[in-house]
Amino acid sequence: MVLEASHYEILGLEANCDLLEVKKAYKDKLLSSHPDKSLNREQRQEIIGTGSKTSIEKIKQAYRVLSDAKSRANYDILLAESYKKHGFHNSGEGLDSYSLDEFKHDEDTAAFCMSCPRCLAPDSFEFTEDMLEENGLENPSGGFLIVVQCSACSLWLTVTFDIAEED
Numbered sequence: 001m002v003l004e005a006s007h008y009e010i011l012g013l014e015a016n017c018d019l020l021e022v023k024k025a026y027k028d029k030l031l032s033s034h035p036d037k038s039l040n041r042e043q044r045q046e047i048i049g050t051g052s053k054t055s056i057e058k059i060k061q062a063y064r065v066l067s068d069a070k071s072r073a074n075y076d077i078l079l080a081e082s083y084k085k086h087g088f089h090n091s092g093e094g095l096d097s098y099s100l101d102e103f104k105h106d107e108d109t110a111a112f113c114m115s116c117p118r119c120l121a122p123d124s125f126e127f128t129e130d131m132l133e134e135n136g137l138e139n140p141s142g143g144f145l146i147v148v149q150c151s152a153c154s155l156w157l158t159v160t161f162d163i164a165e166e167d
């Protein structure tokens, strides 16, 4: 199953954007996707009726959802659920947070692991340094974070870490 582009992706926005950014992105996208304004009404209608209809509809739909605080909050929940089903999580909000130092590090496999604080399954959290680099998100409070899932009970945690600067 392929994930459809999210409303944020359709508008080219970050998940933490504010309302002004939503409005601006909507305007820009609409302008760039809208048929030439110099065409007459019928010609425009024709173009809207064919190829570009979907994208304009999607842009409007995305804007309707994201410009309303309540519907956006609901959408964020749905989006998080759908990301979860695909094995990753879009943000670490609301999850328990651990520091990378709390994980065991295996020098041979370059993997970090930890037993689950909820179901206590041994080493059920496991991820590699590569995963940190590929999936690390900027942590609003400094450094980076990654969201990981227990392979036994599906608990999600965020792990905060810093990346050593290479000069």
Ligand SMILES: [Zn+2]
Pocket: 116, 117, 118, 119, 120, 121, 124, 150, 151, 152, 153, 154, 155
């Ligand atoms: Zn667990």
